[in-house]
Amino acid sequence: MPRQAVMSSAARLRAGVPVAVTGIGVVSPIGNNLDSFDEALFAGRSAVRAHAFDLPGIDVPALPVAAAGFDAAGVIAPSRVPLDRGTAMALAAADAAAADAGLVAGSFDAERLGIFWGSGMAGAASFEMTCRSVYAERRRMRPTSVVTAMPNAPVAEIALRFGARGAALAYACACASSAVAIGEAMRAIRAGWIDVAIAGGSESLLTPGVLASWQAMRVLTPLAAGADREASARRACRPFSADRAGFALGEAAAAFILESTDPARARGATPRFDLAGYATNCDGVHITQPDAAGQARAMRSALDDAGLSADAIGYLNAHGTATTAGDAAEAESVASVFGANGVPVSSTKAIHGHLLGAGGVVELLAATRALASERLPPTANVERADPAFALDLVMGSARESAGLDAVMSNSFAFGGTNAVLIATRPRR
Amino acid sequence: MNPSTFDAIAAVLTEQFHVEAGSIRPQVALDQLGLDSLALMEFVFAVEDRLGIRIPEDRLDPRQAGVTLEQLALLLDEASGAKASGDVVSG
Numbered sequence: 338m339p340r341q342a343v344m345s346s347a348a349r350l351r352a353g354v355p356v357a358v359t360g361i362g363v364v365s366p367i368g369n370n371l372d373s374f375d376e377a378l379f380a381g382r383s384a385v386r387a388h389a390f391d392l393p394g395i396d397v398p399a400l401p402v403a404a405a406g407f408d409a410a411g412v413i414a415p416s417r418v419p420l421d422r423g424t425a426m427a428l429a430a431a432d433a434a435a436a437d438a439g440l441v442a443g444s445f446d447a448e449r450l451g452i453f454w455g456s457g458m459a460g461a462a463s464f465e466m467t468c469r470s471v472y473a474e475r476r477r478m479r480p481t482s483v484v485t486a487m488p489n490a491p492v493a494e495i496a497l498r499f500g501a502r503g504a505a506l507a508y509a510c511a512c513a514s515s516a517v518a519i520g521e522a523m524r525a526i527r528a529g530w531i532d533v534a535i536a537g538g539s540e541s542l543l544t545p546g547v548l549a550s551w552q553a554m555r556v557l558t559p560l561a562a563g564a565d566r567e568a569s570a571r572r573a574c575r576p577f578s579a580d581r582a583g584f585a586l587g588e589a590a591a592a593f594i595l596e597s598t599d600p601a602r603a604r605g606a607t608p609r610f611d612l613a614g615y616a617t618n619c620d621g622v623h624i625t626q627p628d629a630a631g632q633a634r635a636m637r638s639a640l641d642d643a644g645l646s647a648d649a650i651g652y653l654n655a656h657g658t659a660t661t662a663g664d665a666a667e668a669e670s671v672a673s674v675f676g677a678n679g680v681p682v683s684s685t686k687a688i689h690g691h692l693l694g695a696g697g698v699v700e701l702l703a704a705t706r707a708l709a710s711e712r713l714p715p716t717a718n719v720e721r722a723d724p725a726f727a728l729d730l731v732m733g734s735a736r737e738s739a740g741l742d743a744v745m746s747n748s749f750a751f752g753g754t755n756a757v758l759i760a761t762r763p764r765r
Numbered sequence: 766m767n768p769s770t771f772d773a774i775a776a777v778l779t780e781q782f783h784v785e786a787g788s789i790r791p792q793v794a795l796d797q798l799g800l801d802s803l804a805l806m807e808f809v810f811a812v813e814d815r816l817g818i819r820i821p822e823d824r825l826d827p828r829q830a831g832v833t834l835e836q837l838a839l840l841l842d843e844a845s846g847a848k849a850s851g852d853v854v855s856g
Contacts, residue, residue, distance in 0.1 A: 413783055417804045480806035 353642050355764055356523045357601045357608035360438025360594035362430040365699055366403035366587050367689050375706050379735040381717035383688045385585045387560055387570040390545050399560055400552065401573035402543050403587030403690030415497035418481040421463040423456065423541035426590035427491035428498060431535050438594035438606060451504030451531040452496045453522035455514030455538035457694035458547065460486035465546045491539050503531040514538050516697025516748035516756035520615035522595050532597055539590035540695040551586060556660055558583035572718040576657035576684035577664050577730050579723040584658045587690020591698040610705045613743065614643025614759035625751050627663050632670035632749055639745065639757035647675045651741040652713050654704040656749045657684020658691055667749065668726035677727035681736065687717040697748040697756060704744040705760050711741050766791065770838045777811045791835035795827055802828040820844045
């Protein structure tokens, strides 16, 4: 049972006010609504499948990937132009979040509504199609090539959908993109620049060029040779395990509706959870190698921002990419902040894949579903944590956690940007 | 006007641009379809692709007010005829 905060007066001075989250929308490999999402999450059911390329002349082996069951053709852009698949997913998630929050036209001041969206490579799939037109098919470009592939297309289309006039900001911070977007939306609301935000992220780039690029870095977990390819794909991602071999890429979009707490209640909205803390920093060390010290600083700053001590956190959704170096650095940084085996941890990348720019929002969502259900999602595919790690890794079945009150989600990106978010049950 | 040309125009409008079938008539002007200038360019592009035809840029600017669907169909037929007779078509 998490204990109450004990912290210095200096930390209390830095603490920010909570921001309410009143609506949730998700499109992901493990479900396009909260019921399906929860079911797969707590069962530890992997959505990773073997994916084969069908492009002659492109030499990429079949790979484990986590695709979302989503038909982009059903999404009509406010601008009426064809949409990049990731943008279509973003719109669907934002629409669902707004419906969940009861955010309808007339219930908010458009000049006080801001869109904050994260994506690592938004539009990459569309740009890849453009390149095929130029280099392979010798066809002309569509007039909408630019507006479909531009990295701010998702944020722009969402802003158009809701008539937002307060802010339309796209954050590209690799694997930390959507965590940063959510945190910056929190800061904008706390500072009084806006009252309502649609914050989240999207990523959809399961295309040959992009997958081949990632494959070339040797960070993608392979399919096991021979035997049952589908079984191998499901358990290909094994975060914090001694035999971890890298991650499986996935695609997803998720959105939260953020509001100042009092106005939210005044309009009759019921918060799903509160965003209590956010910190972002950078390692300043290497373009891809993670740095435990930088990560630990980010976690401590987020705790300060939330006005909480480490032992108030009842669950941590790790970045946990299942790379050799990544998991080792995070195991070290988590232990330095929380103590050896100091907080229950799991990585849900094992079941939904590495969602790149959408990882921050989807993994924070997973952590808040733990709050809502008072149980902790397991790290699928792993029976034993690497003995070198002093981690309380949740494995096997979901772990009961009655009274769970505060959760943390880590996003540690290529390039060194770190983003940590803390959510709590709604405060009165 | 070749009816199958107009059918192709109507199909692209309903399938790709979600325009109501009831508002697609030969006398309707391009700027009355509820599509902005960018979408109009994309629409003409898509029709050309569907028919394997290119209208020379100096024969049509889809953003020009007043051009009707019938006029578009006639331009497509004209370009198609030019293609059949071996004339060079730009684009």
